[in-house]
Amino acid sequence: xxxxxxxxxxxxxxxxxxxxxxxxxxxxxxxxxxxxxxxxxxxxxxxxxxxxxxxxxxxxxxxxxxxxxxxxxxxxxxxxxxxxxxxxxxxxxxxxxxxxxxxxxxxxxxxxxxxxxxxxxxxxxxxxxxxxxxxxxxxxxxxxxxxxxxxxxxxxxxxxxxxxxxxxxxxxxxxxxxxxxxxxxxxxxxxxxxxxxxxxxxxxxxxxxxxxxxxxxxxxxxxxxxxxxxxxxxxxxxxxxxxxxxxxxxxxxxxxxxxxxxxxxxxxxxxxxxxxxxxxxxxxxxxxxxxxxx
Amino acid sequence: xxxxxxxxxxxxxxxxxxxxxxxxxxxxxxxxxxxxxxxxxxxxxxxxxxxxxxxxxxxxxxxxxxxxxxxxxxxxxxxxxxxxxxxxxxxxxxxxxxxxxxxxxxxxxxxxxxxxxxxxxxxxxxxxxxxxxxxxxxxxxxxxxxxxxxxxxxxxxxxxxxxxxxxxxxxxxxxxxxxxxxxxxxxxxxxxxxxxxxxxxxxxxxxxxxxxxxxxxxxxxxxxxxxxxxxxxxxxxxxxxxxxxxxxxxxxxxxxxxxxxxxxxxxxxxxxxxxxxxxxxxxxxxxxxxxxxxxxxxxxxxxxxxxxxxxxxxxxxxxxxxxxxxxxxxxxxxxxxxxxxxxxxxxxxxxxxxxxxxxxxxxxxxxxxxxxxxxxxxxxxxxxxxxxxxxxxxx
Numbered sequence: 001x002x003x004x005x006x007x008x009x010x011x012x013x014x015x016x017x018x019x020x021x022x023x024x025x026x027x028x029x030x031x032x033x034x035x036x037x038x039x040x041x042x043x044x045x046x047x048x049x050x051x052x053x054x055x056x057x058x059x060x061x062x063x064x065x066x067x068x069x070x071x072x073x074x075x076x077x078x079x080x081x082x083x084x085x086x087x088x089x090x091x092x093x094x095x096x097x098x099x100x101x102x103x104x105x106x107x108x109x110x111x112x113x114x115x116x117x118x119x120x121x122x123x124x125x126x127x128x129x130x131x132x133x134x135x136x137x138x139x140x141x142x143x144x145x146x147x148x149x150x151x152x153x154x155x156x157x158x159x160x161x162x163x164x165x166x167x168x169x170x171x172x173x174x175x176x177x178x179x180x181x182x183x184x185x186x187x188x189x190x191x192x193x194x195x196x197x198x199x200x201x202x203x204x205x206x207x208x209x210x211x212x213x214x215x216x217x218x219x220x221x222x223x224x225x226x227x228x229x230x231x232x233x234x235x236x237x238x239x240x241x242x243x244x245x246x247x248x249x250x251x252x253x254x255x256x257x258x259x260x261x262x263x264x265x266x267x268x269x270x271x272x273x274x275x276x277x278x279x280x281x282x283x284x285x286x287x288x289x290x291x292x293x294x
Numbered sequence: 295x296x297x298x299x300x301x302x303x304x305x306x307x308x309x310x311x312x313x314x315x316x317x318x319x320x321x322x323x324x325x326x327x328x329x330x331x332x333x334x335x336x337x338x339x340x341x342x343x344x345x346x347x348x349x350x351x352x353x354x355x356x357x358x359x360x361x362x363x364x365x366x367x368x369x370x371x372x373x374x375x376x377x378x379x380x381x382x383x384x385x386x387x388x389x390x391x392x393x394x395x396x397x398x399x400x401x402x403x404x405x406x407x408x409x410x411x412x413x414x415x416x417x418x419x420x421x422x423x424x425x426x427x428x429x430x431x432x433x434x435x436x437x438x439x440x441x442x443x444x445x446x447x448x449x450x451x452x453x454x455x456x457x458x459x460x461x462x463x464x465x466x467x468x469x470x471x472x473x474x475x476x477x478x479x480x481x482x483x484x485x486x487x488x489x490x491x492x493x494x495x496x497x498x499x500x501x502x503x504x505x506x507x508x509x510x511x512x513x514x515x516x517x518x519x520x521x522x523x524x525x526x527x528x529x530x531x532x533x534x535x536x537x538x539x540x541x542x543x544x545x546x547x548x549x550x551x552x553x554x555x556x557x558x559x560x561x562x563x564x565x566x567x568x569x570x571x572x573x574x575x576x577x578x579x580x581x582x583x584x585x586x587x588x589x590x591x592x593x594x595x596x597x598x599x600x601x602x603x604x605x606x607x608x609x610x611x612x613x614x615x616x617x618x619x620x621x622x623x624x625x626x627x628x629x630x631x632x633x634x635x636x637x638x639x640x641x642x643x644x645x646x647x648x649x650x651x652x653x654x655x656x657x658x659x660x661x662x663x664x665x666x667x668x669x670x671x672x673x674x675x676x677x678x679x680x681x682x683x684x685x686x687x688x689x
Contacts, residue, residue: 051565057689058527059474059520066417066468081645085688088390089476091468093413098387120681124645220644221609247565249607 019155022068022095024079025052026271027134028105028143030280032072035148035165039158043068045086048272051247052132053124053219055082062089070154071095072147075106076131100153108146109133112200123217135269136201137177137284141170176281181206183288190291192241193234193256195248198269202287211239214252222252234260241291243267246274265290330383330391331683335438337375337676339367344671346370353659353668355632356451356595356619358544365455366437366444367674374399375676378436382685388413394436405436406459417468427458427480428466429514429533431556431574439687441572441603442638443652443676446617448597452552452578454488458535462510474520484512484537489550489578495542497585504540504547504585512537526561527689539580546591548582560689566608573600596621611640619658632658632667648678 018041023029026048033042043064046055052074055061065071065086073079087096094101111129118127133139148166152159188207195214203210212233216226233239234256242264244253250264257264268277268286277283343350347370366375377397385391394406408423426434432449434457445455462482469475484490484507494506516533533554540547553576560570575598584591599617606612615636622628638652656670 054565056527056560056562057686058522059476059518059529059689060522060527062468063472063474067470081684081686084686088410088412089419089468089688091414091417091419091466093415096412120644120646221607 019070019151020068021070021072022065023072024055024074024083025134027280027283028072028074030271031140031144032147034169034280035144035162036151037161037165039155039161040151048268048270048277049246049274052078052270053081055079057082057085061086065090065095066092068092068095068101070101070103070150072103072105072150074131074134075104076109076111076128076133077126078131100150103147103150105143105146106131106133108142109139112204113197123215124219126218130197130200132198132269133201135199135287136205137173137180138205139201140280141166141173144169144173176284180284180288183292187292190241191237191239192243193230193239193262194243194267195245195253198245199243199267211237214242214244214256215248227252227256231256231259234262241265243291245269267291328383330381331685333378333380333680333682333684335376335378335380335678335680337366337378337438337678339373339375339443339674339676341367341370341373341675342673343370345668349668352662354662355447355659356597356622357593357624358451367672367676375437378405378438380685382683384412385409417470419466419468421464421466422462424459424461425464427460427482427514427535428464428478428516428518429453429458429480429535429552430516430554430576431529431531431558431572433457433459438678438680441601441611441613442615442636443650443674444654446574446597446599446615447619447632447634447658448574448576448599448617451597451619452489452576452595454485456485456488458482458490458512458514460485460512462512474518476518478514478516478518480512480514481510482512482514482537483510489552489580490535490537490539491541491544492538493540493542495540497542497545499545499586500588502547502585502588504542506540507538525563526559529556529558529560529689531556539582545585546580546582547585548580548591550578550580553577553579566605568605570603571601572603574598593623594621595619595623608645609642611642613638613640617658632660634658646680646684648676650674650676650678652676 018039020041021032022043022045023032025046026044029042029044032040045061045064046052073083096102114129115125115127144166148162151162184206189209191209191211193212193214194210196218197213212230214222216223240262242253242257242262244250244264244266246266246268253264267290268274268283271280271283272278274286277286367373378394379397380394382392388411389409390412391409392406396403396405404424406425408421408425411420414420428434432440432445433453460482462480464478464480466476466478484492490512492506492511494504496503512535514535516531518531520527520529534551536551539550554574556574558570558572560568562568578595581592583589597619599615601613601615603611603613617634619632634654634656636652636654638650640648640650642648652674654672657667659668659670661668
């Protein structure tokens with residue numbers, strides 16, 4: 001019975017001739033679809049509007065990792081709280097770290113904010129640096145090419161297609177980058193407050209200035225003392241912008257906005273984090289629109 | 295060779311000029327990068343009970359003495375339940391290795407020490423060593439993962455607080471179904487206490503000799519299924535464990551089978567807040583002879599628990615548990631229900647620390663002297679802290 005099932009599964013795979021790819025977050029799914037086109041079948045494990053650090057390792061996700069030929073992750077510790085049990089329980093030899101079926105995109109990125117002292121007294125920190133590089137649109141062509149390289153390795157037959165798709169994306173993306181640069185240029189030097197250090201790469205790219213975080217320490221909920229200090233500091237430094245993410249309670253941001261008169265912006269950090277940001281391009285469009293519109 | 299001679303000739307010169315030409319700045323034999331993931335978890339509690347500790351030894355649960363059935367929060371007053379040291383790393387391209395050690399005031403216990411394969415074909419996984427069986431839902435979880443400070447009555451009575459945790463092998467298979475389906479079989483060395491005692495002894499009364507069954511004598515199998523409905527995950531499992539029971543203490547020579555059914559429904563409202571409902575029913579069938587009398591002494595017992603846990607956010611959780619032994623064929627009234635009600639509330643300052651208050655009203659323990667079920671109220675304040683690598687928890 002088992003053999004028959006296995007044979008059927010193998011047969012259906014051959015017939016479809018698609019590469020089954022499991023990816024951790026929606027932006028990776030968007031990139032992989034752009035590069036892989038019709039030859040790939042993509043499953044996204046996390047939802048765009050939930051906290052990327054805390055994904056529930058549901059058994060249904062084990063199933064999805066189990067049938068993958070390739071697993072693509074953000075890396076830099078972002079999935080440390082939920083991916084290891086999925087890989088361990090998937091009983092899938094093809095996607096184990098170190099095999100060609102495992103791709104960690106963070107290795108193509110220069111990580112920011114690597115802590116010099118690592119202690120949990122400083123909160124739930126990422127020892128390798130800030131893993132939220134996806135908020136910088138400049139990384140997308142680099143990642144698309146990295147994904148293309150891996151797809152070529154797994155499916156040499158469609159190599160030209162993957163290369164062409166990545167090249168086309170790079171070209172089209174260049175136009176977007178130029179457009180976004182132009183819109184963001186007048187906003188260089190804008191001081192802002194964010195909830196978690198989620199948008200550091202975006203902030204750095206467009207020369208904005210982050211003056212602080214609503215959470216007192218990474219992964220620790222706001223405290224009233226810290227909030228009062230922030231309000232005081234924002235008044236002194238005339239900070240007029242607050243970036244609130246979609247998965248933390250906006251209660252504290254509302255309060256600070258009310259006390260300081262700053263503009264509170266609900267910022268998507270990933271594709272599908274907000275309704276409007278349903279493609280990769282629209283993700284950055286939405287981020288930029290929400291910051292720049294009065 | 296020439297170079298060396300030349301070098302040695304100039305050595306005094308070089309030393310005075312630049313003493314470092316042969317100083318080795320690379321750590322040629324440094325292996326610190328291979329240090330496994332290390333974690334230390336410390337669990338302690340303050341306990342206030344409505345009966346004395348000495349009285350607790352006077353009670354039985356489902357026909358077994360309670361003195362055997364205490365592992366955590368044993369003493370009134372302060373308890374260091376354990377300091378759990380765990381190590382985990384890849385062995386090579388084929389295996390990972392896990393070691394979990396419980397340090398307590400009595401010494402060190404190897405809680406678990408097992409290898410797991412990572413690259414078996416056909417969605418198979420092999421585990422070997424001493425490990426917690428995946429029987430049921432709670433058995434394989436460590437105490438610090440439980441939603442309450444103690445195990446349900448039915449676990450304590452049928453599986454012992456240590457649970458099914460013996461040397462053995464496990465083979466698990468993930469079925470290629472659209473939903474999650476996992477089947478597993480285990481073979482284990484049966485233990486020195488609990489349902490699957492396996493001892494060679496001579497009965498003191500009848501002088502009957504009982505020979506321990508050829509080991510391994512414990513066989514376990516289970517099937518688990520899971521699927522999602524919107525933001526809710528449903529997980530249900532069926533388990534069975536069968537093994538020899540040769541117990542001097544219970545004067546029993548035979549075999550025991552334990553059947554289990556478990557169901558978990560967990561609905562997430564957002565990344566942090568959820569409501570979960572978890573229940574298990576266990577049945578123990580013991581078949582064999584009383585070694586005193588050589589008369590058949592078969593018996594059947596059933597127990598269950600059901601618990602509701604609500605996580606308000608990352609910091610606050612609260613839960614309610616009902617647990618019971620509801621059938622025991624050895625009692626004069628087999629269907630007399632023996633219950634316990636437990637309520638708990640938790641504050642988690644971060645992912646790495648937890649403070650839990652738990653109150654239980656228990657009418658399940660039988661007082662040996664009076665023959666009556668005893669009212670016991672227990673308050674537990676438990677603190678659990680973790681340092682080092684923090685392994686992600688399975689679902």
